[in-house]
Amino acid sequence: MRRPGNSLARSIQHPEWFLVLSLGTGLAFVLAGKTLEQSLDRPATLVLVFLWLFGVILGSAICVVRQAERIAGFLGEPYGTLVLTLSVTFIEVASISAVMLHGANNPTLVRDTLTAVVMIILNGMVGASLMVGALKHGEQHYNLQGANAYLGVILPLVVLAMIMPDYTVTTAGPTFSRTQEGMLAFLMIGLYMVFLAVQTGRHRGYFGTGDEEAHGEHEAPAPNRRSLLYAVVLLLLFIAPVVYLAEQLAKPIDYLIETLHVPAALGGVMIAVLVATPEAIGAVRAALANNLQRSVNIFLGSVLSTMGLTVPAMLFISHWTNHPITLGVEHGNMVLLLLTLALSIVTFASGRTNVLQGLVHLLLFVTFVFLLVQG
Numbered sequence: 001m002r003r004p005g006n007s008l009a010r011s012i013q014h015p016e017w018f019l020v021l022s023l024g025t026g027l028a029f030v031l032a033g034k035t036l037e038q039s040l041d042r043p044a045t046l047v048l049v050f051l052w053l054f055g056v057i058l059g060s061a062i063c064v065v066r067q068a069e070r071i072a073g074f075l076g077e078p079y080g081t082l083v084l085t086l087s088v089t090f091i092e093v094a095s096i097s098a099v100m101l102h103g104a105n106n107p108t109l110v111r112d113t114l115t116a117v118v119m120i121i122l123n124g125m126v127g128a129s130l131m132v133g134a135l136k137h138g139e140q141h142y143n144l145q146g147a148n149a150y151l152g153v154i155l156p157l158v159v160l161a162m163i164m165p166d167y168t169v170t171t172a173g174p175t176f177s178r179t180q181e182g183m184l185a186f187l188m189i190g191l192y193m194v195f196l197a198v199q200t201g202r203h204r205g206y207f208g209t210g211d212e213e214a215h216g217e218h219e220a221p222a223p224n225r226r227s228l229l230y231a232v233v234l235l236l237l238f239i240a241p242v243v244y245l246a247e248q249l250a251k252p253i254d255y256l257i258e259t260l261h262v263p264a265a266l267g268g269v270m271i272a273v274l275v276a277t278p279e280a281i282g283a284v285r286a287a288l289a290n291n292l293q294r295s296v297n298i299f300l301g302s303v304l305s306t307m308g309l310t311v312p313a314m315l316f317i318s319h320w321t322n323h324p325i326t327l328g329v330e331h332g333n334m335v336l337l338l339l340t341l342a343l344s345i346v347t348f349a350s351g352r353t354n355v356l357q358g359l360v361h362l363l364l365f366v367t368f369v370f371l372l373v374q375g
Contacts, residue, residue, distance in 0.1 A: 016234060018063050022241045025056045029248045040255045050252040057245050058274055060238050061091055065278040067235035074228045082196070084279070084298065085305040087235060091242050092117075092275040092306065093313045098246040099253055099267055100314075100323055106257070107326045110314045111174075112268025114162060115333055117306050120276040121299050122340050123365035125283050126347070129295045130358030133287030140292040144351035146207040150300035151348060153195050155341055157188055157307035162337060165328030174328025178319065185312035192308030207297055265372060276302070292353065300348075332371050340364060 029036070039045040068084035092113075100109050133140045161184060170177040176184060199207055253267050279302050286294035311327075318325045329337055343364065347357045 016063070018059055019234070019237055022056055022060045022063075022238065022245075025052070026241045026244050029053075029245070033248060037251050040252055041259075046252055046255065050249070050256075053245055053249040053252070054270070054274070057095075057242055057249060058277060060242050060245070061088065061274060062278045062281065063238045064088065064091065064235060064242075065282055067231050067238060069282065070231040071228065071235065074231075082200070082301075083235075084282070085301045086309075087239060088275050088279055088302065089305045089309045090239060091246075092271070092310050093317075094243045095246040095249075095271045095274055096310070096314060097317055098243075099250040099271065100317075100325075101250075101321060106267065107324050108265070109268055110311075110318075110325045111162070111327050111329060112265040113271045114268075114306065114311070114327075115329055115337065116265075116269045116272030117276055118158065118162075118303060118337065118340065119365060119368040120272050121279070121303050122344055123361045123368065125276065125280040125299045125302075126344070127358045127361030127363075127365055128280065129283045129287040129292070129299065130347075130353045131355055131362065132284055132358075133290070133292055133295070134353065134355035134358060136288060137290045139352050139354055140287070140290065141352050142293045142296045142348075143205075143207065144348070146293070147296055147300065147348035147351075149195070149198065149207075150296075150304055151345060153191055154300065154304050154307065155345075157191065157304070157311075158337070158341060160184060160187070161307060161311050161327055162329050163334065165326075166330065166334070173326065174330055175324070175326050181315045181319070185315045188308050188312050192304065195304065195308070207293070263372070269372065296348070333368075336364065336368055336371070 036045065036049050040049065064087050065084060068087050071083050096110060096113050100106060130140075165176050166174045168176060168180065170180060253270060257267055279298050283295040283298040286292070286298065314325060317323070343360065347353065347361070
């Protein structure tokens with residue numbers, strides 16, 4: 001197995017050409033954005049602008065993951081995964097905010113995005129990682145204590161944020177009152193901070209397999225401050241254009257929803273794909289490399305950061321901008337959400353995985369996509 005530091009040192013020398021494309025796209029929309037926006041009624045322009053922005057934002061997000069992995073080579077686990085999840089969370093908040101604050105008010109956007117993120121990660125990403133890992137390596141192992149720690153926090157956060165609003169009576173519909181939202185945000189941030197303390201403190205060993213020590217790979221490479229600073233700067237430079245480009249992407253998404261009347265949930269799915277795809281690539285690559293523990297850290301850490309950080313951030317933005325949001329899932333999505341949580345408990349209950357578990361998760365993901373299209 002190659003040491004992270006050697007790979008990092010070689011890759012860091014390559015020119016980051018995509019950064020030029022990302023910054024160039026931002027400049028193009030600064031100069032010609034108004035003209036392009038006025039031409040969205042032309043199908044060719046609408047498709048071109050959407051695919052252009054979506055592709056550049058997705059590419060930038062993938063580059064963010066790459067830079068986070070470089071930093072992880074210096075910091076080791078679990079700090080590397082933390083850098084990754086926090087970076088992607090920032091992109092997630094920026095993307096949701098941009099679409100939510102542009103055009104007509106869409107109170108269900110946050111809920112639709114959260115639902116799509118949970119389904120893509122806990123079914124699509126988990127299923128793909130377990131499938132490819134099992135097909136290549138057979139039965140794979142991970143630290144059961146770490147998975148239990150993740151799920152022990154994810155389960156109450158998901159239920160409180162996405163199911164509880166359907167059963168409160170202070171406000172009409174699947175919503176919380178302002179006081180309830182404030183309490184929810186406080187509980188979520190507090191629980192996430194406690195989890196971070198556990199993950200990076202006395203129980204840090206829960207989030208590794210112990211094999212690193214046996215192979216002499218448990219320590220991060222000796223820090224090279226210049227290379228580490230370079231990686232951090234690139235990480236920030238790749239994140240920066242996403243904020244502006246997400247605002248530009250909100251315009252064709254709003255046009256699709258408000259003018260062409262595509263399902264409103266599609267906006268949330270598009271955002272979820274943007275933020276989940278880079279992490280999905282990292283999780284699948286780790287499973288292929290027979291490092292399922294890193295895959296578990298990525299996909300469970302991603303769901304946890306979404307619930308523990310993105311939801312409080314969106315509640316704050318909702319209050320600040322006076323854009324009410326709906327959090328409670330309804331109808332078929334509630335059944336799928338509860339089934340996904342129950343299946344995750346079963347999947348991560350033994351410390352080892354197989355191809356059948358991956359297949360079942362993928363089938364649930366296919367069901368989610370089918371119901372999204374058919375209703």
